[in-house]
Amino acid sequence: MQAALVGVTGYAGMVLYQLLKDHPNIKKINIYDHKLTEPTTLESVAPVFKYEDAEVDPYDPTQIMADNDVVFFATSAGVTSKLSRPYLENHFPVIDLSGDMRLNTESSYEKWYHKPAAPEKYLRQAQYGLAEFESVKDQTYVANPGCxxxxxxxxxxxxxxxxxxxxxxxxxxxxxxxxxxxxxxxxxxxxxxxxxxxxxxxxxxxxxxxxxxxxxxxxxxxxxxxxxxxxxxxxxxxxxxxxxxxxxxxxxxxxxxxxxxxxxxxxxxxxxxxxxxxxxxxxxxxxxxxxxxxxxxxxxxxxxxxxxxxMLKGAAGQAVQNFNQMFDYEQTAGLKLKQMLV
Amino acid sequence: MQAALVGVTGYAGMVLYQLLKDHPNIKKINIYDHKLTEPTTLESVAPVFKYEDAEVDPYDPTQIMADNDVVFFATSAGVTSKLSRPYLENHFPVIDLSGDMRLNTESSYEKWYHKPAAPEKYLRQAQYGLAEFESVKDQTYVANPGCxxxxxxxxxxxxxxxxxxxxxxxxxxxxxxxxxxxxxxxxxxxxxxxxxxxxxxxxxxxxxxxxxxxxxxxxxxxxxxxxxxxxxxxxxxxxxxxxxxxxxxxxxxxxxxxxxxxxxxxxxxxxxxxxxxxxxxxxxxxxxxxxxxxxxxxxxxxxxxxxxxxMLKGAAGQAVQNFNQMFDYEQTAGLKLKQMLV
Amino acid sequence: MQAALVGVTGYAGMVLYQLLKDHPNIKKINIYDHKLTEPTTLESVAPVFKYEDAEVDPYDPTQIMADNDVVFFATSAGVTSKLSRPYLENHFPVIDLSGDMRLNTESSYEKWYHKPAAPEKYLRQAQYGLAEFESVKDQTYVANPGCxxxxxxxxxxxxxxxxxxxxxxxxxxxxxxxxxxxxxxxxxxxxxxxxxxxxxxxxxxxxxxxxxxxxxxxxxxxxxxxxxxxxxxxxxxxxxxxxxxxxxxxxxxxxxxxxxxxxxxxxxxxxxxxxxxxxxxxxxxxxxxxxxxxxxxxxxxxxxxxxxxxMLKGAAGQAVQNFNQMFDYEQTAGLKLKQMLV
Amino acid sequence: MQAALVGVTGYAGMVLYQLLKDHPNIKKINIYDHKLTEPTTLESVAPVFKYEDAEVDPYDPTQIMADNDVVFFATSAGVTSKLSRPYLENHFPVIDLSGDMRLNTESSYEKWYHKPAAPEKYLRQAQYGLAEFESVKDQTYVANPGCxxxxxxxxxxxxxxxxxxxxxxxxxxxxxxxxxxxxxxxxxxxxxxxxxxxxxxxxxxxxxxxxxxxxxxxxxxxxxxxxxxxxxxxxxxxxxxxxxxxxxxxxxxxxxxxxxxxxxxxxxxxxxxxxxxxxxxxxxxxxxxxxxxxxxxxxxxxxxxxxxxxMLKGAAGQAVQNFNQMFDYEQTAGLKLKQMLV
Incomplete structure (x- = not known):
């Protein structure tokens, strides 16, 4: 299983990268950034990862679908729904951490987000992923809930x-x-x-x-x-x-x-x-x-x-939980985390 | 006007001391501590006042009434109602920052404070001093509200x-x-x-x-x-x-x-x-x-x-506000304070 | 005594305004902002002063010298030395909180501030105001020290x-x-x-x-x-x-x-x-x-x-201390401040 | 490999328990508390572990040596050197997080710790475990360094x-x-x-x-x-x-x-x-x-x-690093931890 991660420079994307790296069912993470035109190092876009030896590639949906089994979006609202359309059309598995596809109607999105909504047929294709209540087992597009x-x-x-x-x-x-x-x-x-x-x-x-x-x-x-x-x-x-x-x-x-x-x-x-x-x-x-x-x-x-x-149950952690459900992995795979005791 | 302050080691008492010191209608503050048997320096009981040249005297209600025009209690619940009885009996002016005399019935006090209440005749003598709504002009015992x-x-x-x-x-x-x-x-x-x-x-x-x-x-x-x-x-x-x-x-x-x-x-x-x-x-x-x-x-x-x-509107500041009302001073006397802008 | 304050939107300027307002030897503070072209309210440039009824005027050095006895600059480095030149030429009293006139040589200023320096004749005219050691009694331009x-x-x-x-x-x-x-x-x-x-x-x-x-x-x-x-x-x-x-x-x-x-x-x-x-x-x-x-x-x-x-001894407070020295007021005038005890 | 942990109620002990639980070379952790006379649950002595199903046993060095291959002490200075004597006598492996055995002389310990020192023959038996510089491979008693x-x-x-x-x-x-x-x-x-x-x-x-x-x-x-x-x-x-x-x-x-x-x-x-x-x-x-x-x-x-x-490199983490050295495990075993990115 190879997983694509689009967006690693925000807080949620950084934490998600950490989780995916330790996930027992993911062999390789491929990172993409839609602002890049040339490949670069992870450290250059996210200096916090100074000890990671990883590459970030420009965003190319065709290539992403060819090389990966699932794609995680940790890009911002307004951007994500534009980037994610090819996957919706191809029913390619997506876990979307943004708010772009959580609401069912265009009017509701536009009222609360003050941005143009994705077309309603796509909004309806997305499944709201409150992991304890909404099974995403047979879904291809999960709108991961807000924190x-x-x-x-x-x-x-x-x-x-x-x-x-x-x-x-x-x-x-x-x-x-x-x-x-x-x-x-x-x-x-x-x-x-x-x-x-x-x-x-x-x-x-x-x-x-x-x-x-x-x-x-x-x-x-x-x-x-x-x-x-x-x-x-x-x-x-x-x-x-x-x-x-x-x-x-x-x-x-x-x-x-x-x-x-x-x-x-x-x-x-x-x-x-x-x-x-x-x-x-x-x-x-x-x-x-x-x-x-x-x-x-x-x-x-x-x-x-x-x-x-x-950052975890409210973002990257629940995204992994939804990923586990989607691919029928153990619920707690990659999520046996240590509480910050002190 | 001389004011007695009983209890200067707690946070509210310390802040109250600062306010009273700058009050334009108070000529002298006399500080008392019911745990003392001998006079001592303010610094020795409250090290934070290391640059203050003030004395703290043992607690003696007769002497306090003889030497002062009003007494402020910044002692804790359970202690204050015992200390303040002589003033109630003599209708001597008291501003009490503790919770001891705020409730009108013994049963209510005992239910919420888990301590023995003052006798109800004293509880009824005290006026709850929510300064914007309860005039304490003709009162002698003000129960200053909780924060x-x-x-x-x-x-x-x-x-x-x-x-x-x-x-x-x-x-x-x-x-x-x-x-x-x-x-x-x-x-x-x-x-x-x-x-x-x-x-x-x-x-x-x-x-x-x-x-x-x-x-x-x-x-x-x-x-x-x-x-x-x-x-x-x-x-x-x-x-x-x-x-x-x-x-x-x-x-x-x-x-x-x-x-x-x-x-x-x-x-x-x-x-x-x-x-x-x-x-x-x-x-x-x-x-x-x-x-x-x-x-x-x-x-x-x-x-x-x-x-x-x-510490101010919720304790020492409102106490001064009540004091101003009780003695018919300007409402804002001693309370023209600077906001902590930064 | 009327005092001009140029710059009230930064932290130091806001705190300085508070101090000057309470200063016993200042009758009126006139506030100026070099970015304004029309007079406006203080609240509109510094919303934190929502309960202050004060005006801010556009910056006009001739008018400022006509209407005031001293000017305080709480504007930033690089800006202040340009604004303050007319006062240097006229030997009009200035207390400058910026770093622009603290160093004696142009080369040193340019090395450390990475900006063009004021001409050296002006730099030499300014007195570094470390208040405990440098008397500014007969000075007209005080460069207030850094924090x-x-x-x-x-x-x-x-x-x-x-x-x-x-x-x-x-x-x-x-x-x-x-x-x-x-x-x-x-x-x-x-x-x-x-x-x-x-x-x-x-x-x-x-x-x-x-x-x-x-x-x-x-x-x-x-x-x-x-x-x-x-x-x-x-x-x-x-x-x-x-x-x-x-x-x-x-x-x-x-x-x-x-x-x-x-x-x-x-x-x-x-x-x-x-x-x-x-x-x-x-x-x-x-x-x-x-x-x-x-x-x-x-x-x-x-x-x-x-x-x-x-904000005080490191900026606005020492500025007032220098002002007191310059005009031979009591050292602690306007500076009898309460420690934040809690 | 079974590991004994003595002291799980302090911060270092709690963090150490978390690390040991995930250590790939430890099959079972047995927890002991020298203040207990009867076995109890972990949650009852350390409520933070409310979801852990573990037991804490009274302290018995003979039993500890019988049931375990190594013992970690996360007990306080003054206490540890008394508890750890049987292991020193038996050359049984100990990782001691306290300061009790770090200094080589009794006089130095007593000067800085203001407590009675362990006998010098034991002090000399302990190896100061600054993990990057002091190999503890052939040691039995490691004094884990202070933070x-x-x-x-x-x-x-x-x-x-x-x-x-x-x-x-x-x-x-x-x-x-x-x-x-x-x-x-x-x-x-x-x-x-x-x-x-x-x-x-x-x-x-x-x-x-x-x-x-x-x-x-x-x-x-x-x-x-x-x-x-x-x-x-x-x-x-x-x-x-x-x-x-x-x-x-x-x-x-x-x-x-x-x-x-x-x-x-x-x-x-x-x-x-x-x-x-x-x-x-x-x-x-x-x-x-x-x-x-x-x-x-x-x-x-x-x-x-x-x-x-x-808590980690300064206490529990370095203790595990020393444990890895002592038993010749991979240096990073149990220590591939995630940085708190946000």
Whole structure:
């Protein structure tokens, strides 16, 4: 098995390269960059890989399909859907980490991304790859979920799928480290502004909102919107999605807890920690999503604390998980990662 | 005017000492420590004040009342209510930064603080000092509000007082820097554990919950509980209280905004920044509470972002504000502080 | 007294504006911006001042000299020397926070700043304003020292002036927070790169090296170079300059200590803390330079730990100190600042 | 091969457990705790391992030697030398991460550690395991080096071994993240005190000084002391040892560079990056030591920037490296770790 990686200069692409290199079922990774016209060394485009002896080639879809069995895109939104069209036409296996193919309609993409959408026939060809819930075994194009969406959907799934809460009452207060914003410089992520600070950003406008709603809607047709807010925290890696919902009449705390156990006890990457509320640090370095719960009998509100490493479960890790599903490899192949204990 | 300060070794006491020293209406500050048996230097009990030439005396309430016009308590919960009894009996002016006298009933105090309460006759003698709403002009005992309570109540007041939202739908997701936890060492605030991390703590058990409910109940009798959750952030100073509520039918975004203007435009320390959402950093170093708003027409949820410096507006600053009210000084006396711009 | 401030959008200019506003001897501050063609509000050029009711005017030197008694430049290197020429010609009082006029020769400026220098007659007209050592009482143009230079020179002065150490053995390992690099975005100060990291930068090339050497040379003609290295730390404010030198034969630890006492005991802003080594935090928020000492009898090396707040003693604070000297005001006027205790 | 691990509750022990678990030549790890009297679960003594299904047994040296082929000690100084005596007597293989057996003389240990030393016959039996320089192939007791000592010695080795610098001129300014101080709570590592701060600590008294001197002395008999200072930085993981020395007359920059290449080009874990100065972050998560150099022709001083991950190359990683040497496994077995890229 040879895998193509398009885009290795962004944070997600760099982390994905690390994972693919150690994957037991990948013999060779071929790296491509659509901005190159001549082959060059990996170090020259991504200096962080100064000890890697690898080459990066210009982007040529015909050659890529000839030389590889699958292609991973770690290119940005707006770019990816243009690059990936030949694979869609040829039904060649693609794992796409960008947001370009996650939404089902052109209008939704254009509303939230403020860019031209891919044609709807291609959008419909792509499968949203929330790995614990959407099997991509027989798919050829996987739209890997956004980091916020992953933490939020995994946190909400047992509540919504089992109709344990009032869907209109759901409130998501999500917090992310700065690596989610990528390498692009901005005043918001300038150290002097970010350190010792909290900044609420993109209120009601985050582009992960529509993919959350689209997926929730599959689970409960009553969901048509979600209250979802994002805060930037002075942390490099990690997302905490804090979710609140009013519990339906008659639902007990034990039933809430049981729903999480039923949903996740057989899933290798999702841990339900009950009332032991997880911290961001306990998942950094892993592909895990840890989920804890606190029920308030006074307000009948359940709080769900769902944490992931945005670079792994929120990006490159889930991409490998989807790859494993697509090719029927062991679920945890290439993903037996060490938690950053200290 | 001479002011007594009891407790100068904790963070709030140290910051309060700085403020009182610069207060234009205080001629002399006399410092006391209930653990001392002999007078000593300020530096010996609080090494941070190495350039201050001040003395600390043993605690003697009779002497304190003889030598001072007011006493500030910056001692901890459980201790303060024992120390402050003589002043209550003598109707001598007290500003109490602890939580000991904030709640009106013994049972509530004992439920949330897990310590013996002061007798109810004393609890009723104390006035909860949310400075923008509770005049303490003719009071002798002010229970200065908790830091979380201050940010949350100031954020909620216009919504609740004007019945703009469904009180049962209110969700508060509050975040605090570590200085709120004080000087006491704990695993939670050990740098190696706190840095690069978020930790949800005391779920549904934070001792500021009952004072929030008690005050909200004054504004709207329908409030009997609140969904309030606290997260520790890797920041030294600052609180952000993020508040969500479902807006009542027929209420417009303009009405929400107008309510904040009406409530706060004449208040020197509270700034309503409309949809320009405030960050923690913009209030650090000041006695301000900055409040922004984001209304979501899809979900009919309003999000309120209320930020304070927990050491100032959340503790020592509001104490001085209450002191100014009690003695009818200019509201901003001693509180014209510089924002930590950088 | 009316003071002109040219440049209020950078960090140093913003902090300087705060200080000047509270200065007891300044009646009015007039703000100018050389990029403006029409007057505008302060908030529009520096949004951080959203509660200030102040105007910013286009830059017009004739008008500035007509309306003001002194002008402060907080504009960048390369720009300032062009703007400040009319004042030099008219011997109008200037406090210049940039590096443009600190060096005495054109060749040195061009070597270290990589920009065209001001003509040497102007360079010689400017007085380097290391406030504890260079009186600017009868000067009209003060070149306010660089932040690193201030911490380092104050740390070294007693050793060099009293010939206590081998000047060739001096090593300075200086560390700075990110605010020293200003508002300009760069990969080095991108939160994701800066957090959890240390970065040595500009090795042997920092532009503060020549002003350090120039000043040391005044104190001891034997000094013609200095080993000075800079490391960026994940901190917003503060510089620690760690200085090492081999003590001359026969010099005792007591003599070292005495030299610091003799030099600084009468200086209000410099504190010699003996072997109680200062931390960055103990000076943040103040115009202080705290200096501690550790002598190693095994190696005969003395280590000096000199800390300042780079925004205050390292920039705006020392500018006010120089202003006080120039106009013969009380040394601490406008500089009685509160330490950021917590 | 079965390996015993004594001490899994400290940071180094936890990280070592992770490494040993993935080591290709270890079939089983048996964990022991000298404070236990009954077997218990790993999670109960180290809650961070909540998903590990492992047991911890009471400490019994006879049983340990019967059941294992090697024992790793990750217990603290003062404790380890008492626990490890039976293995010394039996010449049973030990890798000791503590400082107890690193120094050759009782007097030196007692001077720097302020505790009773192990008898000198045992001290002499232990081999100091600076893995790049001291082969432990035929040793049974390895004293794994301290974190600061590792970064400093690897940085200094080419200079000292090749007599390129004046040994008396060497100055080491070392900086460490807080994890080096372990789990023990202290005011110095309380988040509120550590964040936004730099703290010089243990001036001229750090217990790693004597092991640095002892090893340097092996390389150059002229070395009898070292100027070494430590600063605590607001970072969790990582050490930067910044080393300065006056270059001997006639030595060129090219010779300095060549010495590093000669020494390290064949060593898998040490990278000489020439004038591209390494940052802490580039080694976090790995067993690497990255070393860069900046030569100053004006001062004839060479600056060496040597960085390691204190938990890995500075503790558990080097322990595994020594284990590999002791049992003649591949040098990088169990140590092909992923850099924390983001």
């Amino acid at each position: 916020y969406a992953t933490a939020t959907l995994l946190g909400l799934a047992p509540l919504i799928q089992n109709q344990l809460v009032d869907v209109k009452s759901v409130i998501v207060d999500a917090k992310s480290g700065t690596s989610g914003a990528g390498k692009k410089l901005s005043a918001t992520t300038h150290f002097t502004e970010t350190n010792d600070n909290l900044q609420v950003y993109k209120p009601n406008q985050h582009q992960h909102i529509p993919e959350i709603v689209q997926e929730l809607h599959k689970w409960d047709k009553a969901v048509s919107s979600i209250q979802f807010m994002t805060t930037l925290i002075p942390v490099t890696r990690g997302i905490m999605s804090t979710i609140y919902a009013h519990v339906n009449d008659g639902v007990t705390e034990a039933q809430l807890s049981q729903a999480y156990h039923n949903t996740y006890d057989q899933k290798p990457f999702v841990h339900f920690t009950e009332t032991d509320l997880p911290t961001i640090k306990q998942v950094v370095g892993t592909n895990n999503c840890d989920i804890g719960l606190a029920y308030n009998p006074d307000t009948k509100v359940v709080m769900i604390d769902s944490v992931i490493d945005n | 979380y309570a201050t940010a949350t109540l100031l954020g909620l007041a216009p919504l609740i007082q004007n019945q703009l939202v469904d009180v049962k739908s209110v969700i508060v997701d509050a975040k605090s820097g570590t200085s709120g936890a004080g000087k006491k060492l704990s695993a939670t605030t050990h740098f190696t554990e706190t840095n690069d991390n978020l930790q949800v703590y005391k779920p549904n058990q934070h001792q500021h919950i009952p004072e929030i409910v008690q005050e909200l109940h004054k504004w709207d009798k329908a409030v009997s509980s609140i969904q309030f959750m606290t997260t520790l952030i890797p920041v030294t100073r600052g609180i952000m209280s993020t508040i969500y509520a479902h807006v009542n039918d027929g209420v417009t975004e303009a009405q929400l905004s107008q309510a904040y203007h009406n409530t706060y435009d004449q208040k020197p320390f509270v700034h309503f920044t409309e949809t320009d959402l405030p960050t923690i950093k913009q209030v650090v170093g000041t006695n301000n509470c900055d409040i922004g708003l984001a209304y979501n027409p899809d979900t009919k949820v309003v999000m309120i972002d209320s930020v304070i410096d927990n | 690193y230079a201030t911490a380092t020179l104050l740390g070294l002065a007693p050793l060099i002036q009293n010939q206590l150490v081998d000047v060739k053995s001096v090593i300075v390992d200086a560390k700075s927070g990110t605010s020293g690099a200003g508002k300009k975005l760069s990969a080095t100060t991108h939160f994701t790169e800066t957090n959890d990291n240390l970065q040595v930068y500009k090795p042997n090339q920092h532009q503060h090296i020549p002003e350090i050497v120039q000043e040391l040379h005044k104190w001891d003609k034997a000094v013609s170079s200095i080993q000075f290295m800079t490391t960026l730390i994940p901190v917003t404010r503060g510089i620690m300059s760690t200085i090492y030198a081999h003590v001359n034969d026969g010099v005792t630890e007591a003599q070292l200590s005495q030299a610091y006492h003799n030099t600084y005991d009468q200086k209000p802003f410099v504190h010699f803390t003996e072997t109680d080594l200062p931390t960055i935090k103990q000076v943040v928020g103040t115009n202080n330079c705290d200096i501690g000492l550790a002598y190693n009898p095994d190696t005969k090396v003395v280590m000096i730990d000199s800390v300042i707040d780079n | 600061y000592a590792t970064a400093t010695l690897l940085g200094l080795a080419p200079l000292i071994q090749n007599q390129l610098v004046d040994v008396k001129s060497v100055i080491v300014d070392a900086k460490s993240g807080t994890s080096g101080a372990g789990k023990k709570l202290s005011a110095t590592t309380h988040f509120t005190e550590t964040n936004d701060n730099l703290q010089v600590y243990k001036p001229n008294q750090h217990q790693h000084i004597p092991e640095i001197v002892q090893e340097l002395h092996k390389w150059d008999k002229a070395v009898s002391s070292i100027q070494f200072m430590t600063t605590l930085i607001p970072v969790t993981r990582g050490i930067m040892s910044t080393i300065y020395a006056h270059v001997n007359d006639g030595v060129t920059e090219a010779q300095l560079s060549q010495a590093y290449h000669n020494t390290y080009d064949q060593k898998p874990f040490v990278h000489f990056t020439e004038t591209d100065l390494p940052t802490i972050k580039q080694v976090v998560g790995t067993n690497n030591c990255d070393i860069g150099l900046a030569y100053n022709p004006d001062t004839k001083v060479v600056m060496i920037d040597s960085v390691i991950d204190n």
